[in-house]
Every structure is written in structure tokens, then in C-alpha cells.
Amino acid sequence: MILAIAGKRLAAHGIRGLNIKDIAQDAGINHGTLLHHFGSAEGMRTALLTNLTEALIADMSAILNSDAPADTIFVELFRLMSQSGHNKLLAWRALEDAEDSPLTEGPSEKLIQQILDGVTRRIQGRDITLAQNIIFLALSSAVGWGICGPALKQSLGMSRTQQDQFPAWVSEQLPKLIQWTSQTLLDTY
Amino acid sequence: MILAIAGKRLAAHGIRGLNIKDIAQDAGINHGTLLHHFGSAEGMRTALLTNLTEALIADMSAILNSDAPADTIFVELFRLMSQSGHNKLLAWRALEDAEDSPLTEGPSEKLIQQILDGVTRRIQGRDITLAQNIIFLALSSAVGWGICGPALKQSLGMSRTQQDQFPAWVSEQLPKLIQWTSQTLLDTY
DNA sequence: GTTATTGTTCACAAATATGTTAATAGTGAA
DNA sequence: TTCACTATTAACATATTTGTGAACAATAAC
Structure with a gap:
């Protein structure tokens, strides 16, 4: 409370x-x-930090464990990161945390592994590195979108609706990216 | 000083x-x-905020105005955003700024327009919307990378070298993305 | 009912951050 | 030099934040 x-x-x-x-x-x-x-006051802040982080992980889990079609998952992730609570948390962590600590140890690790497996399975040749890069691109972009999306939108002269459609555009492009790259991989081998 | x-x-x-x-x-x-x-103390902080923002814009300008080959530009942008000064600035802005204000009014606007033109020219059909989306993807990803790249790396189980190579991977993929989409655009019309 | 535990408030204390003022020293122009 | 102006310092003053302890209330266990 x-x-x-x-x-x-x-x-x-x-x-x-x-x-x-x-x-x-x-x-x-x-x-x-x-x-x-x-x-102490500091104790309250660390409690808040872990609390908010758990909330973020929980929301991500809910999205990733839902049976929604794959292409809406990215859209949901972007929407999630644009929520004020979550993007401020990430900004806070970035400012205060000096160390390169992962979000959490424990349950989220299994979750990430789960996504990784899911994406890897969809790639011809099951290239894990490629899967990691794709996920990394999606997540880092979602984070950046959440943190300074509106400012970027302004600077790029994008309309409000175009900014809103950006997540959908990304979720269209990423799967294509996988296929595109996997084909070249087949050519190579 | x-x-x-x-x-x-x-x-x-x-x-x-x-x-x-x-x-x-x-x-x-x-x-x-x-x-x-x-x-006042607050006056000092706003002076710092504008100072750091100008430094960020200047560094971006230096990269974008250099005669480096196009594919290294993205790599440079990622490297830039991972610098402690710049990513902390963005996190700070995200935390404190309630408004959706653009980074700056003035010189940077012209800069962004310049990039936009450059990318648009490379797209068959000169689809500005597509160019905006691509740039938005690159920049938001670079920001996210700068702010929580190391944490994400940990969670995804990526090696240090793989994380380092991620910007290069992105700068390979984005041009392909342009071409890929432009081809479908040609099909459509 | 008594007891122990926990949660709560209040008044105050300590620590930290910010702001003010007077005095002093430098600096450049008249 | 003299004057006006700016930069700097030190001591003090105020404001804000955090922490402490005693007192009191509620609650559950015995």
C-alpha cells in the first residue's frame, strides 16, 4: 500500500x-x-526498487505467457515499457545502479530463457546468437521507446498516431528480419 | 569547469x-x-541539464557529419549512448521531465532533418514514414542499449563480446530492413 | 484479564542541504 | 590611483530530510 x-x-x-x-x-x-x-528512508527506497522490479517482471511474464499471437507480443511489450511506472523504474535503476546487475536473479531468468528458446525454435538453423540479438533489439528498443519515445517523436517530426503505430511496425519487421537472416545463413552453409 | x-x-x-x-x-x-x-542549487542543475544535452547533441552531430561509411554510423551512435555521461543524462531527463519535450529546440532540429533526408533518399519510393520508423528504431534501441544494455546482456546470457558486437549487427540489419520493405512496397504499388 | 507484541503518534533531535550576509580580494576602466 | 564591479570566502541562518524515544493504542496469545 x-x-x-x-x-x-x-x-x-x-x-x-x-x-x-x-x-x-x-x-x-x-x-x-x-x-x-x-x-530507514534508504530501506524504503530499496524496498520500492525491488517491488517495482518485481511488478515489471510480473507484467512481462503475463504478456509472454499469454496465448496471444506472436506478433502482438512485441506490441504489448512496447506498451508495457511506455507505462509511467515501468519506464521511470528503468531510468531510476540506470541512474542509481553503478553495477551491471541483471534485473533480478531467480524467476525472471527462467522466463528469459523461455523466450529465448521460443525465438530460437523459429529460426532456421536454431541460431541462438541470432535469437539473442533479435530479443536484445526488441527489448532495448522498447526500453528506449519508453524512456525517451515522446521526445524522439518530437525531434523526428512524427505524428502522434505514427508514434503509436511504431510498435506494430517493429513487430512486423522483426520476424522478417529473422527469416531474412536465416536464409542467408542457409546460403552460407 | x-x-x-x-x-x-x-x-x-x-x-x-x-x-x-x-x-x-x-x-x-x-x-x-x-x-x-x-x-540557486536548482539553477545549477538546470544549467547542467542544458549543458549535458548540448554535449550530447554535439557528439551526435560529430558522428553524423563525419565522412565515415554509413554502416559505421550506427555503431558509433550505440557507442555514444553507452557512455556514462550520456546515458545518465537521458535517464535523468526521463525521471525529472514530466513533459514530452524534444531534446532541444534549434540546431539539433536541422540535424535530425538532415539524417531523415539522408535515409529517405536511400529508400525506394522515398517513403518518409518508413525512414522515420527506421531512425526511431535505431535511436530508441541505442538509448535502451545505453540505459540497460549491461543488465539485459546478463539476463539474456550474452557474452561480453556478443554484446559488444550487437551495434555492428544492428547496423547490418537496418539497411537490409529498408531494402526488404521497399521491395514489398514496390510489389504493393 | 494479563501479557507480550506490534503498530502508531507525537515531540524532539540530528543531519543534511540550501540560502544569506558581510567582509575581503582581485580586476579592469576612468 | 580611485572607482565600480565581480569573484570569493567564512560564518551564520534557514529549510528540509531523516532519525530517536517515550508514550499510547490495538491485537492476539496465554
């Missing part, structure tokens, strides 16, 4: 919104209570 | 590193001097 409010404050006011006084006020409780729960 | 030190503090310690006391200490001056120059 408190973390949900903190998350909204992060999305609305950035890191400066993450002080215990304001969060407690939004939650209608005394800031001492908040300290009692999380030990 | 002061802003350069502030920029290093942003890259090293995140937003919490951007307080006038620590910055002044790093610069070897009194924090009153810093206030005298920038008017």
Missing part, C-alpha cells in the same frame, strides 16, 4: 518525490510509522 | 551526487561561490 503510493510519487515527481515525509503524508500516516516499517 | 565536475558526480553518484556542497568540495571552492554563479 505504502509502496504503491511511493511508486506513484516516483512516476509523478521523480526521485525528489521519494522522501518519507511526503510519502507518509500522501498515505495519511505519520512518517515515523514509515521509518518503523522500513528501518 | 564546475559543470564538468557536476557531470562526473551525476555519472558516479546519481542525482544524490548533485548537491552544491559536494560539488563545490570536489571543485575546491566554497559552496557560496557556486550559488553566486548559478543563483
Whole structure:
């Protein structure tokens, strides 16, 4: 409950919104209570960080485990990353985390492996490296889209609707990319 | 000089590193001097924001105006975005800026238009929308790569060298994408 | 009902960040 | 030189954030 409010404050006011006084006020409780729960202001922030990260992983899981057609999955991923909660989380992690730590250890690893297998199976020759590159392209693009998509749209002079259609365009192109490359792979061998 | 030190503090310690006391200490001056120059702590931060943004635009201009072969340009863009100063800036902007403002008004607009023209010319049918999508894909991916590339690499189980080669792979694929799509466009019309 | 545990508030304290002022030193122009 | 202006410092003042401890209430276990 408190973390949900903190998350909204992060999305609305950035890191400066993450002080215990304001969060407690939004939650209608005394800031001492908040300290009692999380030990310290910093403890509250790390709790929020893991909480938001788990939420992101959960949302990604829901998309990837759904039985939606493959080409809508990319669209969903882009939509997911453009949600204020998630892209602010990624920006926050990028700013604060000095280390190159993976999002989480544990359940998400299995999830990623699962996607990797799925994509690899679709590639002639089952080129894992190619699959990794494709996924990397999709995810990094989705992240970049979420973080500075609107600004880029402005700079490129793209209309609102064109920006909205970009995810769909990407999800059309990526499978073609796989096929295209796999054909050249067949030529090579 | 002061802003350069502030920029290093942003890259090293995140937003919490951007307080006038620590910055002044790093610069070897009194924090009153810093206030005298920038008017306020907030004034210093906005000065840093525009300064870093201009640096980013300048670096992009240098790459795009160089006479390097077209396929190395994407690689350079990715390398640029992975530099600590630039990706932290983008994360900062994403966190603090509520508005969907373009990076800058002014010189960069002409720059982007220039790229757009260049790419459009290479497309059969001169499909501007397609060019915009391609550029959007390249830039958003570069941004995402800069912001959480290492974390994604970990999660995908990619080797260090494979991650390093990803930009080169992208710059191979994107032109193919143009050609591929332009052929279907010819079929359509 | 008593007890222990937990959650909560309040008043205050400590720490940190920001801003102010007066004094001083340099710098260039008249 | 003298004057005006700018840069700089140090000490102080204010504001904001975080943390502490005692007191009190609620709750569940015994």
C-alpha cells in the first residue's frame, strides 16, 4: 500500500518525490510509522526498487505467457515499457545502479530463457546468437521507446498516431528480419 | 569547469551526487561561490541539464557529419549512448521531465532533418514514414542499449563480446530492413 | 484479564542541504 | 590611483530530510 503510493510519487515527481515525509503524508500516516516499517528512508527506497522490479517482471511474464499471437507480443511489450511506472523504474535503476546487475536473479531468468528458446525454435538453423540479438533489439528498443519515445517523436517530426503505430511496425519487421537472416545463413552453409 | 565536475558526480553518484556542497568540495571552492554563479542549487542543475544535452547533441552531430561509411554510423551512435555521461543524462531527463519535450529546440532540429533526408533518399519510393520508423528504431534501441544494455546482456546470457558486437549487427540489419520493405512496397504499388 | 507484541503518534533531535550576509580580494576602466 | 564591479570566502541562518524515544493504542496469545 505504502509502496504503491511511493511508486506513484516516483512516476509523478521523480526521485525528489521519494522522501518519507511526503510519502507518509500522501498515505495519511505519520512518517515515523514509515521509518518503523522500513528501518530507514534508504530501506524504503530499496524496498520500492525491488517491488517495482518485481511488478515489471510480473507484467512481462503475463504478456509472454499469454496465448496471444506472436506478433502482438512485441506490441504489448512496447506498451508495457511506455507505462509511467515501468519506464521511470528503468531510468531510476540506470541512474542509481553503478553495477551491471541483471534485473533480478531467480524467476525472471527462467522466463528469459523461455523466450529465448521460443525465438530460437523459429529460426532456421536454431541460431541462438541470432535469437539473442533479435530479443536484445526488441527489448532495448522498447526500453528506449519508453524512456525517451515522446521526445524522439518530437525531434523526428512524427505524428502522434505514427508514434503509436511504431510498435506494430517493429513487430512486423522483426520476424522478417529473422527469416531474412536465416536464409542467408542457409546460403552460407 | 564546475559543470564538468557536476557531470562526473551525476555519472558516479546519481542525482544524490548533485548537491552544491559536494560539488563545490570536489571543485575546491566554497559552496557560496557556486550559488553566486548559478543563483540557486536548482539553477545549477538546470544549467547542467542544458549543458549535458548540448554535449550530447554535439557528439551526435560529430558522428553524423563525419565522412565515415554509413554502416559505421550506427555503431558509433550505440557507442555514444553507452557512455556514462550520456546515458545518465537521458535517464535523468526521463525521471525529472514530466513533459514530452524534444531534446532541444534549434540546431539539433536541422540535424535530425538532415539524417531523415539522408535515409529517405536511400529508400525506394522515398517513403518518409518508413525512414522515420527506421531512425526511431535505431535511436530508441541505442538509448535502451545505453540505459540497460549491461543488465539485459546478463539476463539474456550474452557474452561480453556478443554484446559488444550487437551495434555492428544492428547496423547490418537496418539497411537490409529498408531494402526488404521497399521491395514489398514496390510489389504493393 | 494479563501479557507480550506490534503498530502508531507525537515531540524532539540530528543531519543534511540550501540560502544569506558581510567582509575581503582581485580586476579592469576612468 | 580611485572607482565600480565581480569573484570569493567564512560564518551564520534557514529549510528540509531523516532519525530517536517515550508514550499510547490495538491485537492476539496465554
